Amino acid sequence: MKTQNPKARATALVTGASSGIGEVLAQRCAAADYDLVLVARSADKLQALATRLASQYGIRADVHAADLARAGAATALAAALKRQGRTVDVLINCAGVLQQGPFVDIESALHQGMIDLNISALTAMLSAFLPGMVKQGHGRVLNVASIAAFQPIPTLATYAATKAYVLSLSESLAEELRDTGVTITTLCPGITATQMLTQASGANQKLNALPHFLIGDAQDVAAQGLAACLRGDAICVPGAVNQAAVMASRSAPKWLVRRIGGLLGRRAL
Numbered sequence: 001m002k003t004q005n006p007k008a009r010a011t012a013l014v015t016g017a018s019s020g021i022g023e024v025l026a027q028r029c030a031a032a033d034y035d036l037v038l039v040a041r042s043a044d045k046l047q048a049l050a051t052r053l054a055s056q057y058g059i060r061a062d063v064h065a066a067d068l069a070r071a072g073a074a075t076a077l078a079a080a081l082k083r084q085g086r087t088v089d090v091l092i093n094c095a096g097v098l099q100q101g102p103f104v105d106i107e108s109a110l111h112q113g114m115i116d117l118n119i120s121a122l123t124a125m126l127s128a129f130l131p132g133m134v135k136q137g138h139g140r141v142l143n144v145a146s147i148a149a150f151q152p153i154p155t156l157a158t159y160a161a162t163k164a165y166v167l168s169l170s171e172s173l174a175e176e177l178r179d180t181g182v183t184i185t186t187l188c189p190g191i192t193a194t195q196m197l198t199q200a201s202g203a204n205q206k207l208n209a210l211p212h213f214l215i216g217d218a219q220d221v222a223a224q225g226l227a228a229c230l231r232g233d234a235i236c237v238p239g240a241v242n243q244a245a246v247m248a249s250r251s252a253p254k255w256l257v258r259r260i261g262g263l264l265g266r267r268a269l
Contacts, residue, residue, distance in 0.1 A: 009059065013037040013081075013088045015068060015125065016095035018045035021144060021189065024222035025092050027053060032226070034090065035060040039077065041067050062086075068095050069116040074124035078132075087136065090229065091129050093122045094144040096162075103157045111158045118162035123169070130173075130182065139182040142229035143170045147190045147242050150249045163188075167235075174234045183232035187225035190242040 012029040016022035018040035026038055030053040038046045043065035050061035064080065066073050081088065096118050099110045122143060133139025148156055149163035170186040177184060221238045228236035237243050 009033055009035045010089035011035045011037060011086060012090035012092060013039065013129070014092040014094060015039045015121075016093075016144075017049065018042040020094075021218050021222055021225075022092070022094035023049060024218045025094060025142075025226060028222050028226045029090065029092075030054075030057040030059050030061070032230075033057070033059065035062075037062050037064060037081065037086065037088065039064045039066055039068070040095065041065060068121035068125065069113065074121065074128040077125075078128035088129050088132070089138070090140045090142070091125065091133075092142045092144070092229070093125050094142075095121060096144065098156070098159050100156055100159070102155060106158070114158050114162050118159070119165050122166060126169075126173070130177075133182045134177065134180050137181040140229050140232065141170075141173075141182070141184045142187055142225060143184065144187045144189075144225070145170070147188050147237065147245065149186075149188055150246050171234060183229075185225070185229040185233050186235050187221070187228070188235060188237045188242070188246070189221045189225075190239055190245075 012026075012034040014022055014026045014029065014036065017026045017036075017038040019042075022040070026036055026049060030036060036050070036053065036059060038050055038061060040046055043063065046063040046065060050063050053059065054061040062084075064077055066077055068074060068077075097114055099106050099114060103111075126141070126143075130139075130141070133141075143166050145166040146160070146163040148160040149167035151160070153160045167186050167188065170184050174184040224238045225236050237246050
């Protein structure tokens with residue numbers, strides 16, 4: 001599905017756009033007058049979103065249904081856009097998956113699934129699209145990580161590790177690409193009211209008892225993340241509580257960070 005508009009606009013590509021923070025980021029990009037390339041596995045949800053955003057904001061919205069965890073998916077997506085003459089000005093890597101529970105209780109395939117999507121797919125997307133951005137001399141990238149990237153969290157061990165990878169890679173690239181016209185921003189939200197949280201709460205009733213002030217709003221998270229991306233900030237941590245936690249985790253001794261993470265993991269999660 002595509003909706004044409006003769007006005008030339010920059011294009012934002014959003015992965016994980018069918019729900020959650022990714023869907024809200026797509027809406028925010030449309031409201032900021034970006035044409036869209038929407039990517040996720042669910043073609044039906046993407047089509048509905050593309051139709052709504054194109055009608056509401058008068059932008060062009062293209063849908064590419066793909067499982068980015070599959071080898072070669074990012075390369076195929078980049079090739080398809082090149083054939084269409086599409087140039088990506090803003091790349092938002094939001095596709096991700098979470099499995100919560102004791103490491104030994106989670107099946108090996110589920111651990112691998114988190115690695116394949118949260119790490120391998122994101123890296124492949126960067127490899128597929130960054131060279132073109134550097135060549136054209138401009139571009140913005142927003143990689144969605146998590147506040148879990150800053151400390152080890154029992155019962156979220158693999159998930160937290162994948163997000164730590166995203167943060168480390170993004171910070172390295174932010175420096176590597178300095179003065180190229182291309183910037184890399186890492187969005188590190190805390191617990192956010194999305195379908196992912198709803199699913200996790202269904203499997204773990206403790207999550208339903210979390211204080212409301214610890215749960216972020218997806219609209220606010222997306223707004224802050226996109227603004228930081230367009231400014232070229234290296235890291236965006238929405239929410240004062242989350243910012244305080246990050247400052248504490250980066251300044252405290254590693255053993256203390258590990259103990260606090262363990263306490264939270266055992267009692268809160």
